[in-house]
Amino acid sequence: MNSRLRTCAAVWLTYLAATTATTFAATEVYNIDASHTAVVFSVSHAKMSFTYGFFREVQGRYLLDTTNPANSRFQLSIPAESIDTNQAERDKHLKSPDFFNVQQFPSITFDSTSVKQSRSGTDTIYEVTGNLTVHGVTRPITIPLKMLGSGPGLRNDYRTGFWTQIELNRSDFGMNNLLDIVGDKVGVTISFEGIRQDAARPQP
Secondary structure (H helix, E strand, O other): OOHHHHHHHHHHHHHHHOOOHHHHHHEEEEEEEEEEEEEEEEEEEOOOEEEEEEEOOOEEEEEEEOOOHHHOEEEEEEEHHHEEOOOHHHHHHHHOOOOOOOOOOOEEEEEEEEEEEEEEOOEEEEEEEEEEEEOOEEEEEEEEEEEEEEEEOOOOOEEEEEEEEEEEEHHHHOOOOOOOOEEEEEEEEEEEEEEEOHHHOOOO
């Protein structure tokens, strides 16, 4: 676990320690299962095709309170170095100062600041507002997280799963190079599973 996640974990443990026993009973702590998590992106190339890629490494955790969704929190951390577009030279260029500049800005992070729950037909949607940091620039965004399911996993654990699609402008994060060739708009699809940390839940 990197230092940012350790700091985040400490903050959340402090938050939980200050919460009432009633809230404890409803709040669940989940660690993201990286093996069942995907962050995929697409961007236009010369207005003739779309290039697709993904990040091979993802870390994170979240607190989920189905009784009072406002108590929920989501955190995600992605090593920018793990970018993969299935072409080594292009990946090297994307890691350079022309784009992500991974030496200076090694992490892409999201930390939620508020959560609201809504319904869309039979779907449960969590409207998660928070701070997204890319290329050293932090901006507030709202992500509509659709809950795909919840229940026992195959490893004697309990899981919840989410999915979202968003669109970002890379220029909003100071990535302005080669806009005449590589599109500004970046489509991002994220799907993840979290494993409930039962030991982290205080006993009622």
